[in-house]
Amino acid sequence: MKRRTARFDFEDLGLGVGLRAEHFEHVLQHRPAVDWFEIVSENFMDSGGRPRGILDEVAERYPIVVHGVSLSIGSSDPLDRTYLKQLKALAERVDARVVSDHLCWTGVAGRNVHDLLPLPYTAAALKHVVQRVKQVQELLERPIALENPSSYLDFTASELGEAEFLAEVARQADCALLLDVNNVYVSAFNHGFDARAYLDALPHERVAYYHLAGHTHKGTHLLDTHSDHVLPAVWELFEHAVRLSGGRSTLIEWDEDIPTFEVLHAEARKARKHIDRALRGASRVAPRAAAR
Amino acid sequence: MTTKLTREQRWLQAAIVGPHERGARAPAGPASSAGAARHVRPSATLTSAERVEIYSGMYRLRMLEALQHDYPALLAHLGRAGFERLMLAYLARHPSRHYSLNFLGDALPGYLAGARRLKQRTLLRDVARIEHAITAVFDAPASERLDPRSLSTLAPADWQRARLALAEPLELLALDHAANQAVTDLRHGRKLRDARRRRTWVVVYRKEWTVWRMDLERAGFTMLRALQQGRTLPQAIAAGARSFTGRPADFQARLQGWFAEWSAEGLFRSLTLAPRGR
Numbered sequence: 001m002k003r004r005t006a007r008f009d010f011e012d013l014g015l016g017v018g019l020r021a022e023h024f025e026h027v028l029q030h031r032p033a034v035d036w037f038e039i040v041s042e043n044f045m046d047s048g049g050r051p052r053g054i055l056d057e058v059a060e061r062y063p064i065v066v067h068g069v070s071l072s073i074g075s076s077d078p079l080d081r082t083y084l085k086q087l088k089a090l091a092e093r094v095d096a097r098v099v100s101d102h103l104c105w106t107g108v109a110g111r112n113v114h115d116l117l118p119l120p121y122t123a124a125a126l127k128h129v130v131q132r133v134k135q136v137q138e139l140l141e142r143p144i145a146l147e148n149p150s151s152y153l154d155f156t157a158s159e160l161g162e163a164e165f166l167a168e169v170a171r172q173a174d175c176a177l178l179l180d181v182n183n184v185y186v187s188a189f190n191h192g193f194d195a196r197a198y199l200d201a202l203p204h205e206r207v208a209y210y211h212l213a214g215h216t217h218k219g220t221h222l223l224d225t226h227s228d229h230v231l232p233a234v235w236e237l238f239e240h241a242v243r244l245s246g247g248r249s250t251l252i253e254w255d256e257d258i259p260t261f262e263v264l265h266a267e268a269r270k271a272r273k274h275i276d277r278a279l280r281g282a283s284r285v286a287p288r289a290a291a292r
Numbered sequence: 293m294t295t296k297l298t299r300e301q302r303w304l305q306a307a308i309v310g311p312h313e314r315g316a317r318a319p320a321g322p323a324s325s326a327g328a329a330r331h332v333r334p335s336a337t338l339t340s341a342e343r344v345e346i347y348s349g350m351y352r353l354r355m356l357e358a359l360q361h362d363y364p365a366l367l368a369h370l371g372r373a374g375f376e377r378l379m380l381a382y383l384a385r386h387p388s389r390h391y392s393l394n395f396l397g398d399a400l401p402g403y404l405a406g407a408r409r410l411k412q413r414t415l416l417r418d419v420a421r422i423e424h425a426i427t428a429v430f431d432a433p434a435s436e437r438l439d440p441r442s443l444s445t446l447a448p449a450d451w452q453r454a455r456l457a458l459a460e461p462l463e464l465l466a467l468d469h470a471a472n473q474a475v476t477d478l479r480h481g482r483k484l485r486d487a488r489r490r491r492t493w494v495v496v497y498r499k500e501w502t503v504w505r506m507d508l509e510r511a512g513f514t515m516l517r518a519l520q521q522g523r524t525l526p527q528a529i530a531a532g533a534r535s536f537t538g539r540p541a542d543f544q545a546r547l548q549g550w551f552a553e554w555s556a557e558g559l560f561r562s563l564t565l566a567p568r569g570r
Contacts (some may be wrong), residue, residue: 014403042392048433048461050501070391076298083391108301110390113308113351114358120300128297153343155300192336220337221346 007174008143010159010208013097013249015268017261020254024054026261031061034265036097038251041068045086061243065209065251067178068090070112073132073146074119077108084139091140093204098146098208098249100178103129103166120155121165122134126172137147145208146170147178150186150215150224161193163201170206177202180211181238182230182253186222199241206254209249212238227256229267235274240280250275298435303331308348312355313384322385339557355383358393360569361426363400366416378410394431397424415487419478422505425463426495429503438560443551450565454525459561462497464517472505499558506557511536511543512550516559524566 014035019027026032037058044055058064068087072080080094091099104116118150119125160168170177179202188195212235214228230238230252242248252268297542307328316552328340335343359379360367367375386399404410404417437459446454450452458524470486477485493513495506507515515532523531529547 013376042394046392046394047431049429049431049498051431052433053501072391076295076301080391085503105301106391107388108298108305110389111305111309112391114354114393115308115347115350117301117304117308117347120297122296124295125297152346153340155331156333157296157300157331161450190335221335223346238407 008206008208009095009250010176012247013065013209015271016063016065016249016251017268018067018251018253018255018266019055019058020258021051022258022265023261024050025059028054030261032261032265034062034268036063036065036249036251038044038065038067038253040095041066041087041099042070044153045090049280055094063097064094065098065100065249066094066096067147068099068101069116070114071136071144072104072106072112073101073136074103074129075105075108076128077110079132079135081139082147084136088140091142098145098176098178099140099142100147100176100208102147102149104149104160105171115150116151118149118151118153118155118162119165121160121162122159123159126160126165126168129169130172133169133175137173137175143174143176145176145178147180147211148183148187150180150190150208150222152190152221152223154191161198161201162187163198167203170203175206176208177206178209178211179207179241179248180213181241182211182213182215183224183232185231185234185237186215186224189222195237196240199237199244202244204241204245207241207245207248209251210238210241211251211253213253219226225256226253230270231261235270238271239274239278242275243281247275247279297346300331304344304347305329305407307344309387310349311348312352313387318338352380352394355379355388355396358396359400362397362427363420365419365423365475368478368481369416369419369474369484379449394427397427400424412487414489415471417471418465418467419474421465421467422471422475422494422496425465426503426505427462429463429496429498432498433499433559435460437558438555438562440552440555442563443555443560446563452524452559452566453566455522455564455566456525456528457561457564458516458520459497460558462495462520462559464513464520465496466492466513467492467494472507475505495559497557497559504557505544509536515550 016036016038017034019037019039039055042052070083102116105119106115106117107113148167184195184198188198212230213226214230216223216225216227250271252264254264325341328344332340332343334340345450356376356379370378382400382403388396401417401420404413404420405411416559468491470490470492472492474484478539493507493508493510495516497504511532514535515528518528533543
């Protein structure tokens with residue numbers, strides 16, 4: 001138990017934003033007072049050009065978190081050893097504070113559809129994912145953080161809820177969580193589950209950091225577009241999560257209709273107010289998951 | 293052994309990509325309703341098939357967006373509908389098998405070269421070759437650059453043994469159309485000026501973080517290609533002279549200017565001397 005506490009004694013990096021090509025020049029020229037940057041691993045793993053050069057400069061000045069979209073931890077295809085080798089090299093190069101990816105699969109039979117596809121939440125899938133997370137952590141020689149995906153379908157074969165599945169993966173594989181609060185909100189709407197109950201079911205001592213983002217209402221469903229400000233209902237849900245975890249590093253994702261860096265940074269700074277408010281009221285909440 | 297997880301994943305992947313791969317020949321259709329209902333729960337607002345179609349629609353957009361990013365001149369020339377039709381046919385033959393979308397268009401020049409029923413096939417292939425070279429050169433790691441003054445310090449007695457290695461990243465292209473000009477025009481919103489067949493030669497290279505393209509003459513291309521293949525400097529120059537279509541005196545007169553320009557542009561990585569007597 002002591003070992004686990006030490007393993008998940010996450011450093012609070014503060015308020016971060018995703019490093020995107022649109023902001024490269026601004027970041028290098030103005031050196032904004034953002035606390036940390038998250039990079040999408042695949043954008044830098046094979047680049048020896050400008051993106052990599054800029055990343056090296058940014059990594060000298062800011063803490064970096066490495067966030068992937070192609071680990072495909074849930075795929076029934078074998079793990080891609082070349083990918084993992086390159087991921088490890090990138091994480092070492094930028095002295096990554098956390099390495100994260102999604103609870104999903106991105107393709108099968110050798111293909112990659114480059115989407116974060118949901119898994120059927122079955123006992124067999126749980127065993128499969130747990131084994132693979134353990135292998136990945138062994139290869140990377142560090143724990144990884146798995147993010148709850150936003151999803152638009154669920155399988156008839158599922159025997160467990162997503163939160164229950166994710167919590168079991170984290171416990172059995174001894175990995176961390178990246179809690180995307182917007183994804184919880186989006187999936188709760190799309191599947192009709194209770195977002196707060198989802199948060200309550202997670203092992204919050206394992207939450208390494210939070211993601212927040214905007215989404216788009218398509219009438220029949222919510223789409224995780226990362227294209228706008230964080231909505232009030234998501235900030236409210238974030239406060240609930242912070243009460244449960246006690247506060248963690250927090251990041252704003254914004255990938256479509258990307259605004260100026262100042263707008264993005266201001267969105268990240270909004271999180272401080274919500275974290276402070278949540279922590280002031282934290283003693284009034286009984287965190288079910290954390291008490292287990 | 294095929295597990296239930298494998299079967300579920302293969303079904304969903306086929307339901308996502310299938311409509312677009314069939315769409316290379318026929319319009320995309322919805323996922324089979326009965327199949328979707330077996331695997332996917334309906335939501336309060338969407339049927340099982342409609343939920344699958346969210347992923348299928350996003351797949352199409354994502355793939356086309358990645359290819360548009362790498363091939364903007366092709367998009368400008370073909371128009372959106374023509375570009376999308378061609379790219380979906382390409383994707384049906386060359387689906388992504390890499391963890392990064394950066395490599396999705398790697399096989400496109402080869403695919404176009406083999407698409408015998410395609411109008412303006414060789415022009416499209418040449419435009420694609422240049423656009424692919426731009427992407428590849430942008431992302432590749434860079435080698436050291438030779439100080440341009442090094443060439444002028446080479447002793448006359450050593451010229452016979454000199455080897456000039458080309459810098460990286462750098463791509464040499466021999467083309468059947470004036471595709472370099474075509475790429476420039478199309479990327480700047482101008483119409484194609486010359487679609488006729490004629491041999492042209494281009495080098496695509498990078499200085500710092502910026503990708504550059506330089507038109508070459510046949511003799512220049514031949515010399516750079518020979519150097520890239522490891523020939524000595526005199527061997528490369530001899531090959532260039534053989535391919536030069538003008539008077540030998542003109543070749544000699546231009547030689548120094550070519551090397552001075554290439555050196556100033558950083559096309560060379562190193563200057564070494566082969567051992568004596570070889």
